[in-house]
Amino acid sequence: MAHRNPARPLSPHLTIWKWGPHMLVSILHRATGIALAVGGALLLTCWLAAVAGGPEAYQRLLGCLATPWVGIAATVVGVGLTWSLFQHLCSGIRHLILDTGVGYELKANRAWSIATLFISVAATAAVWLYVFRGML
Amino acid sequence: MGGGTELGRVRGLGSAKAGVGHFWHQRMTATFNVALMIWFVVSLLRLPNFDHATIVLWLTQPVAAVPMLLLIASVFYHIRLGLQVTIEDYVHDEGLKIGALILLNAYVIGLGAVAAFSVLKIAFTGTHA
Numbered sequence: 001m002a003h004r005n006p007a008r009p010l011s012p013h014l015t016i017w018k019w020g021p022h023m024l025v026s027i028l029h030r031a032t033g034i035a036l037a038v039g040g041a042l043l044l045t046c047w048l049a050a051v052a053g054g055p056e057a058y059q060r061l062l063g064c065l066a067t068p069w070v071g072i073a074a075t076v077v078g079v080g081l082t083w084s085l086f087q088h089l090c091s092g093i094r095h096l097i098l099d100t101g102v103g104y105e106l107k108a109n110r111a112w113s114i115a116t117l118f119i120s121v122a123a124t125a126a127v128w129l130y131v132f133r134g135m136l
Numbered sequence: 137m138g139g140g141t142e143l144g145r146v147r148g149l150g151s152a153k154a155g156v157g158h159f160w161h162q163r164m165t166a167t168f169n170v171a172l173m174i175w176f177v178v179s180l181l182r183l184p185n186f187d188h189a190t191i192v193l194w195l196t197q198p199v200a201a202v203p204m205l206l207l208i209a210s211v212f213y214h215i216r217l218g219l220q221v222t223i224e225d226y227v228h229d230e231g232l233k234i235g236a237l238i239l240l241n242a243y244v245i246g247l248g249a250v251a252a253f254s255v256l257k258i259a260f261t262g263t264h265a
Contacts, residue, residue: 037215052254058188
């Protein structure tokens with residue numbers, strides 16, 4: 001990159017294409033992957049370490065999550081990570097299928113891209129409705 | 137396949153000497169993660185509550201502790217492979233890139249060790265804690 005001759009034209013890049021669901025799903029796969037790698041891995045490790053630390057340590061983590069503002073933020077992060085997990089999972093399965101060489105036809109590609117978005121939102125809603133079923 | 141010696145072409149490892157190892161490991165861990173994460177989410181939702189005693193009782197069972205350790209290994213290795221590609225795509229400065237890759241390896245190995253140690257501690261000492 002450092003040695004690029006600025007006089008030469010750039011090849012067409014992302015900005016000139018009309019957005020389609022496959023492009024959205026592609027970049028979401030990367031974004032949700034990063035979110036899970038940072039937020040998800042840290043949360044999972046903190047949770048396991050708190051359980052291993054004993055009842056007091058675990059209660060401190062729960063107590064921290066129960067405070068109003070942290071609680072709202074934690075719910076938003078929790079729902080976000082759940083959706084990220086399901087979106088990354090569906091999109092990942094789509095990629096594993098694409099790796100076999102099928103699903104590149106325009107209509108099929110579009111349909112499966114849109115399907116990952118619907119399935120991830122539906123699965124996230126199902127999980128959180130199940131978690132809070134007692135409050136409904 | 138381009139140049140290189142005949143032996144080199146047979147080995148198919150290319151100039152980076154890793155061949156399709158990265159690609160293959162990413163897909164393999166992805167497949168493991170599908171099964172392990174579905175198991176994890178379903179297991180959590182099947183717990184009667186999220187009290188300390190409930191989680192400990194769950195993780196002291198080998199049928200929970202062993203998949204949990206496998207999940208940690210597969211997921212953290214997948215994180216390392218995935219973030220490596222992201223760093224290589226977006227960090228163009230050679231020094232920053234090497235620094236970021238070292239930091240990434242320290243992050244996944246460190247966090248993975250804490251997570252695995254926690255599961256082992258719960259599994260081996262849980263009922264006495």
